[in-house]
Amino acid sequence: MAPTPHPLMSLSIDETTQARDIILDAHPGASIYFRIVSLLEPPKAELTAFLDAEHSGRLTSSTPRPARLAEVKYDAIERGSKVPVYQEAWVDIDGKKVVQHELIDTEFHASLTFPEFNTFVEVCEKSPVFQQKIKEFQLPPGFEVIIEPWPYGGLDAADENRRFFQGLIFAADASKDNKDTNFYSxxxxxxxxxxxxxxxxIRIDELATGGTNDGFTSKTHKAGVLDHCQSSEYVPELLKGGTRKDLKPLNVTQPEGPSFAVSGDNLIEWQKWRFRVTFNAxxxxxxHDVHYDGRSILYRLAFSEMSVPYADPRPPFHRKQAFDFGDGGLGHCANNLQLGCDCLGVIKYLDGVIVNADGKGEKAPNVICIHEQDNGINWKHTNWRTGRAVVTRRRELVVQFIITLANYEYVFAFKFDQAGGICVEARATGIVSVVNIDPGKTADWGNVVGPGVLAQNHQHSFCLRIDPAIDGHKNTVSYEESLPMQINPQTNPNGNRYEVRxxxxxxxxxxxxxxxxGRTFKIQNLDIKNPISGKPVGYKIQPPATQKLLAAPNSIQYNRALFAQHHIWVTKYRDHELYAAGRYTLQSRKEKGGVSDMVKRNEGTVQEDVVVWNVFTLTHNPRxxxxxxxxxEVSQVNIFPSDFFNANPSIDVPSSKNEASQLANGDCCDSKQSKL
Amino acid sequence: MAPTPHPLMSLSIDETTQARDIILDAHPGASIYFRIVSLLEPPKAELTAFLDAEHSGRLTSSTPRPARLAEVKYDAIERGSKVPVYQEAWVDIDGKKVVQHELIDTEFHASLTFPEFNTFVEVCEKSPVFQQKIKEFQLPPGFEVIIEPWPYGGLDAADENRRFFQGLIFAADASKDNKDTNFYSxxxxxxxxxxxxxxxxIRIDELATGGTNDGFTSKTHKAGVLDHCQSSEYVPELLKGGTRKDLKPLNVTQPEGPSFAVSGDNLIEWQKWRFRVTFNAxxxxxxHDVHYDGRSILYRLAFSEMSVPYADPRPPFHRKQAFDFGDGGLGHCANNLQLGCDCLGVIKYLDGVIVNADGKGEKAPNVICIHEQDNGINWKHTNWRTGRAVVTRRRELVVQFIITLANYEYVFAFKFDQAGGICVEARATGIVSVVNIDPGKTADWGNVVGPGVLAQNHQHSFCLRIDPAIDGHKNTVSYEESLPMQINPQTNPNGNRYEVRxxxxxxxxxxxxxxxxGRTFKIQNLDIKNPISGKPVGYKIQPPATQKLLAAPNSIQYNRALFAQHHIWVTKYRDHELYAAGRYTLQSRKEKGGVSDMVKRNEGTVQEDVVVWNVFTLTHNPRxxxxxxxxxEVSQVNIFPSDFFNANPSIDVPSSKNEASQLANGDCCDSKQSKL
Incomplete structure (x- = not known):
């Protein structure tokens, strides 16, 4: 028998399949399409009771354990019906029963799945009207049509509330005989x-291909629309000049192994840090449950949402607004990471579990990687009297995952350092979304990045959800500013003082x-004072200095992403309230149940169980x-101690010399002879 | 005979000594105290003529070379006089003559030197009044006095314009028998x-030691002022618990050597980059002379100034305002870097030249290190149809130097990447400046970071000087903002558009x-258009999002650092105009000849030889x-191409797998068994 899983373990393959079977049993004779089966995290009250026992060493076989619950999202066509009905259930796996069940109002739409995308592609391919349109383009010989499914942005006022799919269409040069040729060109x-x-x-929208002054109405080219486009490749075997030859290997080796330990697939211990990792779709x-040196810091930390609205004003581009977490579930899009590619050194990979087409659990291998890296100097001081230098390196533990959303990718990393800090990083990469533009034209809402290819201006509004537990669950958020003060004989006689408000x-x-x-945000536990400074123990949040979402306040883009109208939201915790733009984003017209609604509860947040949401918005006017x-393009949120510890927590990091480093020798570096 | 040095080579030891000798010859019988001898960089017109010949392969032995000039700063006591007179001369080394000479107005003060610091310490030690004060403190047995020389902030209105030194005073516990015990405690x-x-x-200022409400006047403790202080060590052998034992080695190995080449001690070539490095005091x-793939990007890039004002309002702390470049010359404070400590991998060190006590050139070993590092993923795309992932690592070339300024250190790095970008980084570390505070007190202008130790709030205003040469020397600066637009049926029918102004x-x-x-700053060459986008070729500057210097506008702190009142300054180039706060900062009352004066010339900056100065101010309220x-604490300025290239310049970076990476094995990572 498998050992009892920790309450914070993701569902195993078996548990996933058991949850599916319980749902099948609950709908005898129905045809069921499973979308998501994943761990429903225990209510905080139950989980913290368990975790408190765990951390204090009181855990025994009789400690009450939260039930293993699965959240199951599915469409069911009941016997005798032909209409699929989207519903969600909470399943008690060990109790083998559905404990909560909800038919979801048709106002809301289930998130997208890959099989749905495949269906869309098939429907396009079979569509005579679509094929007729393609035919009119008279593609160059050897070019094949590529259909890129996209969520159907926000519904227009005129749209009926049905489930739609849209697709961007490209052509691939099949004569290259390489399935990875860059069709986005x-x-x-x-x-x-x-x-x-x-x-x-039901419709084929025709896209304008003109420049700034050519109007917004359709001027679709027919034949020859690709004549001015040129291939632009990225796979190495298709690069015209091949890859550069002068990059020599740089290896990270850890002869004694890594400094971290992973137990039971989800407990990570490293350099006084201890936390758990789960993966969901x-x-x-x-x-989860982040401690440093035995003290609690965070209850939970995850990216919550991202909205990517495009700024091309020509209809229907206002419908290019993906919610990459809510619309699709980026866990489904997680890359299966490869040794030696996505990180260097000694790497531990964690697998995830997804559901396959018939709802059974299936392994998603290597969706998370864990490794250590060196990030330069951590601290240094030289006593100039004696010449003695003490310098420590900054080692980081990185928990990373990478997602591919059609053309685009994001590299997300949680980086723990030795000084009690956590840096949460998002790297945007991949292929920018492009549309066709007539030869010689330019447009104010984008940049021509390749021949015939306009990359549209857009934004990425990320939301990081921080559920703190600074020495306990009752915390208080404040912000702190450093502000100028006028000269005053009593309070500021020489004008050098500033106020920290x-x-x-x-x-x-x-x-x-x-x-x-200089505004910074602090999460403090006002009940616990730092014995040195006398100030409440706390952690500081340094959000990226970005702008907000720019769409006009009465636009659909704006209203479905209300979370992106502030950089920091402070809410009072509620179980299962995890999503900044609400549970349902697909085809939404307005954010519902997101942070903008949560704050309307006007709950007290002083020494309460608070949640902090940091929204940062990368404005991407492509180059x-x-x-x-x-x-x-890298964005970082820094979360670091502020009077939480009694001294620099990394003061005990060894300053020993790295023996593997070497002097560059004469082969590369001739210091005797000038080149001239 | 030594080969003719490149015009951008720093002075050799021999050249330095030759310049000194020429000055000695010019002052027969005088007693001369040499402060600085360093390369006077050639006028831009002369140098660019030479560099153009170099880059176009037209360089011959008959190409005109700019004269090798030394800038010599010294005090001379002429025969028969007793008064040292500070003066500066330009010396033509090969011509063996002084080509320009200036007696510096006594309004200005020469920058500090280490021998002066030593003199100050000796004078204190011999001073009966100083010794009497120390005696009154009745230091604990075995404690020794440590004198930390500091520049004498800005002169008060009441101060005579003489040359002053001040010192912060500490006591070291000699019973520890370790010269590196942390006396700052x-x-x-x-x-x-x-x-x-x-x-x-001439005076001993007594410092208030109270808290917020104890007034600003002196309440100096006499006996027992250290009784509530406690040692807080950082050298490993003095750490109470020793160093942590669970950090395993992480090595960077480069079995085929580094990918960079260094010729003649200052020409660096790496991954299509080519530039020169010099070092000055x-x-x-x-x-210097930064090119990528044969195209010019920058003429010169260096940190220009830093001002560090302290915000404790109690006199005389308004005089704690160091100008770390202008007051002392941080090159003099550069660390001699050590293999395996300050960077990992295969490292090339460059030496500097400083002048010793009698003005002769002397080697300052290892003041700059050059190495490569891995900085995660550079770009990635996965074709979700085929599953093919192409991922390249982001390799960086780092040119680093580190300075120690009494208690504090800065790690400065110029980091070049493979995508045409330069990240200029400043890391602040070292020991924060502290003063004594009475037991149990706290103060609004600082934080109690150790028993009896108040770390005062302060700021660090850095200025990075960027002298661009984007495809030539005629460039134009602009800023670009992304701004919301209202819904308008003609221009923004769905409200998703924003304006890029x-x-x-x-x-x-x-x-x-x-x-x-979303304001970003661009440096463009309006005469050259990107063939793809049709926009001028350019580079973008992303300054750190910091506040400005906070001191009151009529304070001395504010007025001597006027450069810190804007984040970006655009000036028209003049030869030898390198210093944001002016040539002379020591004891200044007002910035003279700095950027605030340069802009008053109201020179045209459209397609002119422009210089861009980025000021970023780290507000440090200590934790x-x-x-x-x-x-x-890390600050970064990113300088990266914006329609300069015709595609991603790193698209040809190999995506080959790193063969040295390994899977974490069962020793650290037992994935079979949960801990619970």
Whole structure:
């Protein structure tokens, strides 16, 4: 018998399949399409009771354990019906029963699945009207049509509330005989739209291909629309000049193995840190129950949502607004990471579990990687009197996952350092989304990044959900600013003083950054004072200094992503309230149940169980250098101790010399002879 | 005979000594105290003529070479006089003559030297009044006095314009029998002030040691002022619990050697980059003549200045305002870097030249290190149809130097990547500046970081000087913002559009960041258009989103650091105009000849030889975790191409698998058995 899983273990393959079977039993004779089966994390009250016992060493076989619950999302066509009904259930796996069940209002749409995407592609391919449109383009010989399914942005006021799919259409040069040729270089100016219920193409939107002054109405080219496009490849065997030859190997070796330990597939211990990792289809990797040196810091840490609205004003591009977590579930899009490619050194991979087409659990291998890296100097001091230098390196533990969303990728990493800090990083890379533009034209809403290829301006609004537990679950958020003071004989006689102003957040609300005021956000436990400074123990959050989502306030783009209208949200914790833009984002017209609604509860947030949401919005006006694959654009949220510890927590990091480092020798570096 | 040095080679030891000898010859019978002898970089017109010949392969032995000039700064006591006179000369080394000579107005003060610091310490030690003060403290048995020389902040209105030194005073526990015990834990509340001309202590300022509400006037403790202080060590042999034992080695190995080449000690070539490095006493490492793939990007890149004002309002702490470049010359404070400590991998060290006590050139070994590092993923794309992932690593070339300024250190790095970008990084570390505070007290202007030890709030205003040469020397700066637009049926029918507004800078001026408007700064060559996008070729600057210097506008702190009142300054180039706060900062009352004066020339900056200065100000309100040595606080300026290239310049980086990476094995990672 398998050992009892920790309450924070993701569902195993077996548990997933058991949950599926319980649902099948609950719908005798029905035809069921399973979308998601994943761990429903225990209510916090139950889980913390268990974790408290665990951390205090009181855990025994009789300690009450939260039930193993699965959240199952599925469409069921009941016996005698032909209509699939989307519903969600909570299943007690050991109790073998459904403990909660809900038919989801048709106002909301289930998130997308890969099989649905495949259906869309098939429907397009069979559609005479779609094929007719393609035929009119008279593609160059050897070119094949590629259909890229996309979520159907926000519903327009005129749209009926049905389930739609849209697709961007490209052409691949099959004569290259390489399935990985970059078809994005050849965009076709149509977007087919499918009605899911009837599996038929209901409309084909024709896209304008002009420049700034050519109007927004359709000027679709027919024949020859790709004549001015040129291939732009990224797979090495297709690169015209091949790859550069002068990059010599750089290896990370760890002869004694890594410094971390992973137990039971989800407990990570490293350098006084101890936390758990789970993986789910919506958020990807989730960090739980974070302790440092036995003290609690965070209850849970995960990316919650991302919205990517495009700014091309020509209809129907306002419907290019993906919610990459809510619409599709980025866990489904997690890359299966490969040794020696996605990180260096000694690497531990964790697998995930997804459901296959018939709802059974299936392994998703290597969806998370864990490794250590060196990040330069951690601290240094030289006593100039004696010349003695003491320098320590900054070692980091990285928990990383990578997702591919059609053309684009994100590299997400939680990086723990030795000084009690956590850096949460998002790297945007992949292929920017492009549309066809007429030869010689340019457009204010994008940049021509390749011949005939316009990369549209867009934004990425990320939301990181931080559920703190600073020495306990009752915490208080405040912000702190450093502000100028006038000269005053009593308080500031020489004018060098500035004021450090603290503003506690007393009720749930949304807040903005203010870099010119040096505004930082603190999460403190006001009940526990630092014995050295006398100030409450706390952690500081340094959000990226970005702008907010720019769409007009009465636009659909704006209203379905209300979470992106503040940089910081402070809410009072509720079980299962994890999603910044609400549970249902697909085809939404307005954010419902997201942070913008949560704060309306006006709950007190002083020494309460609070949650902090950090939204940062990368405005991406593409450069030519972003084509055909963009170099990473890096955003970082830093979460680090502020009077939490009694001294630099990394003061005991060894300053020993790294014996493997070497002097560059004469082969590369001739210091005797000038080149001139 | 030594080969003719490149015009951008720093002075050799021989050249330095030759320049000194020429000065000695020019002052027969005088007593000369040499402060600085360093390369005076050639006028740009002369140098670019030479560099153009070099880059186009037209360089011959008859190509005109700029004269090798030394800038010599020295005090001379002429025969028959007793008064040292500070003066500066330009010396033509090969021509063996002084080509320019200037007696410096006594309004200005020469920058500090280590021998002066030593003199100050000796004068204190011999001073009866100083010794009497120390005696009154009745130091604990075995404690020795440590004198930490500091520049004498800005002169008060009441101060005579003489050359002063001040010192912070600490006590070291000699019973530990370790010269590297952390004496900063034991601050004594006096500041002695020396008049340099007479070498005597003219005053001892007594420091208040109370809390917020205890007034600003002196409440100096006499006996027992250290009784509540406790040692807090950082050298490993003095750490109470020793160093942590669970950190296993992480090595960077480069079996085929590094990918860079260094020729003639200052030409660096790596991954299509080509540039030169020099080292001087004021700015440390300087990057020159930066090209990528044969195209010019920058003429010169260096840190220009840093001002560190302290915000404790109690006199005389307003005089704690160091100008770390102008006051002392941080090149003099550069660490001699050690293999396996300051970077990993295969490392090339460059030496510098400084002048010794009698003015002769002397080697400063290993003041710059050059190495490669891995910085995660550079770009990645997975074709989700085929599963084929192409991922390249982000290799960086790092040119690093580290300075120690009494208690504090800075790690400066110029990091070049493979995608045409340069990241300029400053890491602040070392020991925060502290003063004594009474037991049980706290103060609004700082934080108690150790028993009896108040770390005062302060700021670090860095200025990076960027002298661009984007495809030539005629460049134009603009800023670009992404701004919301209202819904409008003609221009923005669905409200998803935003405006990208470009504002060219037409005359020299100071500008601020505006992160909420997404403001970025571009340097473009308007005469050269990108063939793909049709836009001018350019580079973008992403400054750190910091506040400005906070001191009150009529304070001395504010006025001597006017450069810190804007984030970006755009000036028209003039030869030898390198210093953001002016040539002379020591004891200044007001910035003279700095960027705030340069912009007043109101020069046209459209397609001119422009210089861009980026000022970023780290507000440091210390945390307990910053004690006794602070973990690095990292600031980065990113300079990267924006429609400069015709595609991603790193698209040809090999995506080959790193064969040295390994799977974590069962020793660390038991995935079979849960711990619980």
């Amino acid at each position: 050849f965009p076709l100016p149509i977007i087919p739209i499918m009605d899911w219920a009837n599996k038929e193409i 919506r958020e990807g990797a989730v960090i 603290k503003t506690p957040i007393t009720t749930s609300t949304g807040l903005d950054i203010d870099p010119l005021a 030519v250098e972003d084509w055909p694959v963009m170099p990473v | 034991f601050p004594l509340p006096i500041i002695p002030i020396m008049d340099w001309a007479n070498k005597e202590i 004021r700015e440390g490492a300087v990057i 470009k504002t060219p800078i037409t005359t020299s001026t100071g500008l601020d960041i505006d992160p909420l408007a 307990v975790e910053d004690w006794p040595v602070m973990p690095v």
